[in-house]
Structures are given as C-alpha cells and as structure tokens.
Amino acid sequence: MISEKDIKYIASLARLDLSDEEIKKMTTDMSSVLDYVEELNSVDTSKTSPTLSAVSFSNNFRQDDEKTIKCDQKCRQDLIELAPESEDGFIKVKAILK
Amino acid sequence: MELENLSIRDLNKKLKAKEISSLELTEFYISQIEKKDDDIKAFLSYSFDEAKKQAKKADEVISSSDDISLLCGIPFAVKDNILIKGQKATAASKMLENYNAPYDAFVIEKLKEKNAVFLGKTNMDEFAMGSSTENSAFFCTKNPHDKNKVPGGSSGGSAAAVASSQAVYALGSDTGGSIRQPASFCGVVGLKPTYGAVSRYGLIAMASSLDQIGPLTKTVDDAEIVFDAILGKDKKDATSVAYPEKMAKSGLSEITIGIPKEYFVDEVDPNIKDIVKKQIEELQSAGAKIKEVSLPNTKHALSVYYIIMPAEVSSNMARYDGIKYGYSKQHGQDLSDVYFNSRGEGLGNEVKRRIMLGTYVLSAGYYDAYYKKAQKVRTLIVDDFKKAFEEVDVLATPTSPTVAFGFSEKTKDPLSMYLADIFTVPVNLAGVPAISIPCGSLDGMPVGLQFIAPWFLEKNLFLVGKEYEKLKQN
Numbered sequence: 001m002i003s004e005k006d007i008k009y010i011a012s013l014a015r016l017d018l019s020d021e022e023i024k025k026m027t028t029d030m031s032s033v034l035d036y037v038e039e040l041n042s043v044d045t046s047k048t049s050p051t052l053s054a055v056s057f058s059n060n061f062r063q064d065d066e067k068t069i070k071c072d073q074k075c076r077q078d079l080i081e082l083a084p085e086s087e088d089g090f091i092k093v094k095a096i097l098k
Numbered sequence: 099m100e101l102e103n104l105s106i107r108d109l110n111k112k113l114k115a116k117e118i119s120s121l122e123l124t125e126f127y128i129s130q131i132e133k134k135d136d137d138i139k140a141f142l143s144y145s146f147d148e149a150k151k152q153a154k155k156a157d158e159v160i161s162s163s164d165d166i167s168l169l170c171g172i173p174f175a176v177k178d179n180i181l182i183k184g185q186k187a188t189a190a191s192k193m194l195e196n197y198n199a200p201y202d203a204f205v206i207e208k209l210k211e212k213n214a215v216f217l218g219k220t221n222m223d224e225f226a227m228g229s230s231t232e233n234s235a236f237f238c239t240k241n242p243h244d245k246n247k248v249p250g251g252s253s254g255g256s257a258a259a260v261a262s263s264q265a266v267y268a269l270g271s272d273t274g275g276s277i278r279q280p281a282s283f284c285g286v287v288g289l290k291p292t293y294g295a296v297s298r299y300g301l302i303a304m305a306s307s308l309d310q311i312g313p314l315t316k317t318v319d320d321a322e323i324v325f326d327a328i329l330g331k332d333k334k335d336a337t338s339v340a341y342p343e344k345m346a347k348s349g350l351s352e353i354t355i356g357i358p359k360e361y362f363v364d365e366v367d368p369n370i371k372d373i374v375k376k377q378i379e380e381l382q383s384a385g386a387k388i389k390e391v392s393l394p395n396t397k398h399a400l401s402v403y404y405i406i407m408p409a410e411v412s413s414n415m416a417r418y419d420g421i422k423y424g425y426s427k428q429h430g431q432d433l434s435d436v437y438f439n440s441r442g443e444g445l446g447n448e449v450k451r452r453i454m455l456g457t458y459v460l461s462a463g464y465y466d467a468y469y470k471k472a473q474k475v476r477t478l479i480v481d482d483f484k485k486a487f488e489e490v491d492v493l494a495t496p497t498s499p500t501v502a503f504g505f506s507e508k509t510k511d512p513l514s515m516y517l518a519d520i521f522t523v524p525v526n527l528a529g530v531p532a533i534s535i536p537c538g539s540l541d542g543m544p545v546g547l548q549f550i551a552p553w554f555l556e557k558n559l560f561l562v563g564k565e566y567e568k569l570k571q572n
Contacts, residue, residue, distance in 0.1 A: 011454065014441075014453050015434075015441055016453060016454070017441065018442065022447075025447075030454060033512065033516075034458075039398070040475055045471065048475075048477050048478060050474050050476070050477060051476040052473065053293070054528050055553065057294060058336075059336055060334075062333070075200070082198075083421065084423075084426035091421060095431070
C-alpha cells in the first residue's frame with residue numbers, strides 16, 4: 001500500500017507541484033494500479049531475459065559539427081524564441097544556487 | 099457517387115482526368131468542416147489558407163505531369179502531436195498551448211514531397227494519454243455515430259474527422275491502441291504499423307519503445323496507400339529501419355487465420371464476440387483456413403503495459419520544464435520553483451498520474467520489482483506472438499471489448515479506462531502490425547475487427563482486409 005508520504009516523495013522526484021487534493025486522489029489511483037500489476041509476481045521469469053524494444057536496430061552516428069546538425073542562425077533564433085525567457089541569444093533561467 | 103465517399107484511388111483518377119481540381123476538392127472538405135465541426139469538434143486548429151495554397155501547388159503539379167503521387171492534392175488531417183513547421187502543435191495540452199513547431203515531422207516531410215494538402219490538426223487525449231479523447235485540455239470530441247458517446251482515443255479527433263467526412267484520411271499515433279480503438283469506435287479503418295517501420299521524428303514522444311504513427315482511413319486500400327507513403331528509414335530516428343521485403347501471401351486461400359482464445363474471454367461483450375466470430379466464419383467460407391491458437395501471456399499484457407509505458411512517459415515528460423519551451427510559471431525564488439510550478443499547472447491529471455507511476459516504478463528499490471519484471475514478461479508476450487505466427491499468418495480478434503461508451507463513464511476510475519485497451523496493448527508490446535476494420539454494429543455503434551500480422555508483414559493485413567471488404571460489399 002502506497003502512502004501519502006510516498007506520493008509526496010515521488011512528486012518531488014518528478015518535479016511536480018501537487019495540491020493536497022491531488023495527493024489524496026493520486027494515492028488512491030496509484031494504489032489501485034499497483035495492486036492490479038501485482039499479479040505479475042505470479043509469472044515465472046527466472047529464465048527470461050528482458051525486452052527493451054521489440055525490433056532490433058543500431059545507433060546512427062553523426063559528426064558533432066555545424067554542417068551535419070544544419071541549424072543556421074535563423075533556426076537557432078527560432079528555437080531560442082520558443083523559450084519563455086531569453087537574453088542575448090541565450091535561454092535565461094533563475095538562480096540555481098541559493 | 100458523393101465526393102465525400104470517394105477513396106484515395108478514385109479521387110486520384112478524378113484529379114488526373116481533370117474532372118475536379120485539388121482546389122475544388124480542398125474547398126469541398128473545408129465546407130464539410132465548416133458545416134460539421136462545430137458539432138463534432140474533431141479539430142483543434144484549422145489551416146485553410148495554407149491548405150488552399152498547397153492545393154493550388156498540387157494543381158500545378160497535376161497539370162504539368164501525368165505521373166503524380168496517389169496522395170497528390172488529397173486533403174487530410176493530422177493528430178496534434180505530429181509537427182508541421184510553423185503550425186501549432188499542442189498535443190492537446192495546456193503545456194504546449196502556444197507552441198509552434200520549428201520543424202516538420204518525417205512523415206510530414208514525406209507527405210509534403212507528395213503534395214498532400216493539410217486541413218488542420220485534430221484533437222486527442224493530452225500527450226496521447228487516454229482512450230476517449232476526454233483528457234484533451236481543450237474540449238471533448240463527439241462520436242459522429244452518437245454525439246453522447248466518446249470517439250475513443252487517443253486519436254479520437256482523427257477518427258471522428260474521417261468518420262464524419264471532414265478529411266479524406268488522417269494521421270494518428272498508437273502507443274497502446276490509440277489508432278485502432280478510436281477507429282473501431284468511429285467505424286473507420288486504423289493501422290498501427292510494425293514498430294520501426296515509420297519514423298517517429300517529429301512525433302511528440304509518449305512511450306518511445308511503443309509509439310508508432312499510422313493512418314486512419316475509410317478503406318483498407320487507403321490505409322495501404324498512406325502507409326506506403328510514410329514508411330522508411332530515417333537517420334533522425336535510430337529506431338526506424340529500412341523496411342524489409344518479405345514474402346507476402348497472394349490470396350485468401352493461402353492464408354491461415356488464427357483465433358487466439360485469450361481474446362474471446364468473459365470480459366468481452368458477448369455480442370461483440372458473436373459479431374467478430376461471424377466475420378471470421380465468412381472469411382473461412384471465402385477460402386481462408388481457420389485455426390484456434392493460444393497466446394497464454396495475453397492476460398499479463400495490461401500489467402506489463404502499465405509499468406513500461408509510464409516509465410517511458412516519466413522520462414519523456416521530463417523535457418517539459420518551463421525553461422526551453424511551453425508553459426512556464428516564472429514566479430518563485432529559484433530554478434526548482436519554475437520546474438515544480440510549470441509542470442504542476444501545465445500538465446493535466448492523467449499525464450501527472452502516469453509521470454508519478456513511472457517515477458515510482460523506476461525509483462531506487464522498485465526498479466527490479468516492477469520495471470525489470472515487466473520487461474521480462476514483455477519477452478514472454480513477444481514469444482507468444484512468435485510461436486503463434488509459426489502456425490498462422492494473421493490473428494483475428496475484437497479491437498475493443500466494448501463499443502464506444504458515454505462521456506464521463508470511465509473518467510472517475512482510471513483503471514476501468516485502462517481496460518479498454520486490453521486487446522490492443524499486446525500488439526504494441528510485441529511491436530507487430532495490426533489493423534482495425536469496421537465489421538458491423540451493436541446498438542447502432544460500430545464494432546471493430548482487428549487483424550494482427552508478424553513483424554513487417556503489413557501486406558498480409560492489407561490482403562485479408564481487402565478480401566474482407568469485398569465480402570461485405572457483395
């Protein structure tokens with residue numbers, strides 16, 4: 001059984017601000033899903049290896065340079081403009097150190 | 099025949115014969131949207147001016163060449179989690195309400211090369227998380243067959259748009275059934291391709307080992323045409339592969355259809371079971387062989403899905419931080435406040451629920467018990483399919499255990515909503531292709547028949563699907 005304290009801790013890991021009401025509802029909802037998936041413990045997987053993806057594939061490598069990335073001044077500006085706060089072509093963030 | 103009932107191939111003939119121009123066809127579909135969408139609410143945004151420009155360009159191509167693409171000049175709709183450069187891509191979330199896509203998705207690039215015409219972006223569950231489109235942050239879409247019922251989800255807007263003839267076809271995405279289930283609920287065809295067949299570049303990621311883009315169409319032939327146009331390896335998606343040429347069957351008499359007994363269990367509406375079984379019998383009379391098979395781990399698929407999917411969701415959703423783009427709440431003292439507040443206010447309940455579940459199953463002390471366990475059982479589910487496909491060419495199942503349900507019927511209890519995906523999630527876990535085809539109705543609501551094929555054998559789905567459609571026409 002998952003507790004409200006657990007939920008608050010997980011929310012802090014996930015960087016989610018949850019209201020008291022949300023925490024209550026989340027506790028019930030998550031408990032019911034976790035109870036449901038409990039049934040997997042009945043499956044014998046001692047000789048089974050995990051599947052990460054159903055289809056096999058390999059990495060695509062590329063040079064880490066401007067030519068292959070193809071993001072010119074205009075493209076860079078478009079991306080910066082999507083940021084809520086920017087200054088002199090950089091994304092601006094609040095203080096990191098207190 | 100009415101313009102709105104014409105297939106892609108028929109429209110292509112008319113365009114080539116200059117019986118109609120792409121601009122006229124596009125204006126017809128715009129008028130359909132203007133007539134119907136206030137009521138159905140399939141679209142989140144329209145791009146009519148852009149559509150007319152594209153149509154005029156398509157008309158130029160048609161007038162200068164005899165050899166045009168089947169999709170040239172044909173108007174269609176796009177789920178709002180697929181990026182079109184310069185157009186809004188909200189994924190039906192407050193988080194991306196004002197986000198303009200800075201580039202084209204791979205599938206959009208492909209369709210632009212073919213001079214296809216984009217009518218607008220369709221409604222969906224927020225970030226594709228849901229089975230009814232009720233999780234859209236903006237509004238609900240109605241099922242064109244009964245406006246008190248949901249269209250299914252998460253590609254509910256795309257399904258409703260095609261079902262109400264507001265687009266010739268639409269693109270959707272399918273992580274656990276999000277193309278096939280709404281196709282089933284709205285009475286259209288929906289294809290989830292083999293994982294890796296279509297590039298996910300420019301698809302707003304939900305669960306990266308499960309997501310696939312696919313078409314929602316009126317006919318199986320239309321689905322095949324769109325699929326052929328969007329497949330292919332893309333350098334920008336390392337999980338996309340060069341589509342391998344496999345020997346497909348050439349006629350129904352060469353096909354053995356497997357009936358997996360685990361898909362005809364008590365949880366399915368008995369009337370749906372009857373309807374689906376009857377369709378399989380009809381295919382048998384037409385020459386297909388039938389064989390009962392067993393996929394014993396099907397019963398674990400939903401549990402596996404509700405561990406692996408949220409785990410991947412929680413990782414993918416970490417990018418919405420209020421810093422780079424999207425909803426941002428700048429009040430507070432430091433960077434951490436921006437994260438907490440932007441995510442807390444910008445994301446909806448279902449998205450938060452899945453982030454929380456995923457964070458939990460990936461957290462220290464629980465990783466092996468949940469995530470690793472689920473990945474191991476996923477292997478057993480994949481093995482079930484491998485084994486079944488040694489004996490049969492395709493599997494036939496109901497797409498969904500029920501027909502479309504009413505609004506708010508399942509929103510209070512998330513688990514009851516999750517159960518709507520019971521027959522579609524195993525397919526995503528295994529990465530195999532599957533198609534949902536309308537196969538009748540129950541109390542006036544469409545029922546979907548799902549065919550599942552081995553990896554990269556979509557051709558067998560199209561073969562069986564087309565034969566099935568022929569049977570129904572006669």
